[in-house]
Amino acid sequence: MSLLRLSKRTCLSVATVSLVLAGSTLATGCGDDDGDDSQQISVITTDTELTEIDNGKTGPSEGDMNVFRSPLDFADGGGSAGSLYGIQTTVSLDDKTEIVQASFTYKLADGTISIGGLGEYPRGENALVEGQKFERPVIGGTGKYSDASGTDTTVLNPDGQYEHEINLEG
Numbered sequence: 001m002s003l004l005r006l007s008k009r010t011c012l013s014v015a016t017v018s019l020v021l022a023g024s025t026l027a028t029g030c031g032d033d034d035g036d037d038s039q040q041i042s043v044i045t046t047d048t049e050l051t052e053i054d055n056g057k058t059g060p061s062e063g064d065m066n067v068f069r070s071p072l073d074f075a076d077g078g079g080s081a082g083s084l085y086g087i088q089t090t091v092s093l094d095d096k097t098e099i100v101q102a103s104f105t106y107k108l109a110d111g112t113i114s115i116g117g118l119g120e121y122p123r124g125e126n127a128l129v130e131g132q133k134f135e136r137p138v139i140g141g142t143g144k145y146s147d148a149s150g151t152d153t154t155v156l157n158p159d160g161q162y163e164h165e166i167n168l169e170g
Contacts, residue, residue, distance in 0.1 A: 037170020038150075038167065038168060038169055038170045039167075039168045039170070040165065040166065040167050040168070041081075041106075041108075041113075041165075041166040041168070042074065042075035042076065042163065042164070042165050042166070043072040043073065043074060043075055043081045043082075043084075043106070043163070043164050043166070044072065044073050044074075044075050044157070044161050044162070044163050044164070045070040045071075045072060045084060045161050045162045045163075045164075046070060046071045046072070046073055046161060047070060047071055048068055048069070048070040048161075048162075049068065049069050049070065050066055050067070050068045050126075051066070051067045051068070052064070052065075052066055052126070053065040053066070053067065060090065060093060060098065060123065060124060061090065061093065062090050062091060062092065062093060063089065063090060064089070064090040065087060065088065065089050065090070066087065066088045066100070066126065067086075067087050068084075068085075068086050068087075068088075068104075069083060069084065069085045069086075070083065070084045070162075071083055071084075072084055072106065072108075072164075075163055075165075081108060082106060082107045082108040082109060083106075083107045084104060084105070084106055084107070084164075085104060085105050085107065086102065086103060086104025086105065086115075087102075087103055087104070088100040088101065088102045088103075088119060089101050091118075093123060094123070095123065096122065096123055097120060097121070097122065097123055098120070098121045098122070098123045098124075098125075098126075099118055099119070099120050100118065100119045100120075100121070101116075101117075101118060102115065102116065102117060102118065102119045102136060103115070103116050106164075106166070108145075110143050110144040110145075111141055111142045111143020111144040111145040111146065112141055112142045112143065112145065113138060113140075113141045113145045113148050113152075113166060113168075114138070114139050114140045114141060114148075115136050115137070115138060115139065115152045116136065116137060116139045117136035117137050118136070119134060119136070120134070127156055128154065128155070128156040128162075129156065130156045130157070130158060131155060131156070131157075131158075132155065132156070133153050133154070133155045134153070134154050134155070135151050135152070135153045135154075136151065136152050136154070137149075137150075137151060137152075138150040138151060138152055138166065138168065145168065148168055149168070149169050150166065150167045150168040150169045151166075151167050152164055152165070152166050152167075153165045153167070
C-alpha cells in the first residue's frame with residue numbers, strides 16, 4: 001500500500017508543478033511578443049477578367065453583378081503574389097452613383113484573405129474613381145490568415161490596375 005501511496009503522491013506533485021509552471025508561462029506571456037503582430041500586404045491586379053451579368057431590368061439596375069478574377073503581383077515588384085476572385089452586386093442606383101455589395105478573396109501562397117463591404121462608382125463606369133481610395137473590412141481568412149481582421153484599401157491606378165493595401169491587425 002505504501003508503494004501505491006507514493007505513486008499517487010508523485011503524480012499529484014508532478015501535476016502541481018506542471019500547473020504552477022503553466023500558470024507562470026501564461027502570466028508572463030510567450031516568446032518576444034511586443035504586442036504588435038500587424039502585417040501589411042500590398043498587391044496590384046494584373047490582367048483582370050470581368051464578366052457583367054445584367055439581372056432584372058435591361059441596363060443598369062439593382063441586382064446586376066460583376067464577377068471578376070485577376071492574377072496579383074506584389075506592389076513592390078516582388079513578383080507573383082497569388083490571385084484575386086470576387087463578385088459585386090449592385091444594391092443601389094441613383095442618377096449619379098452606383099453602390100455595390102462586394103465580396104472578394106485573395107488567394108495567396110500561405111492562405112486566403114476575404115473582404116466584404118460596399119463600393120461606390122459613378123453610374124455607368126463600373127470602376128472606382130481613379131486615385132480615390134476606398135476602404136473595406138477584412139472579414140476572415142484561412143491558413144496563416146485564419147484569424148484575419150483589419151482593412152483593405154483599394155485605389156484605381158492611372159494604368160487601369162487596382163492596387164490593394166491589406167492591413168491585418170495583430
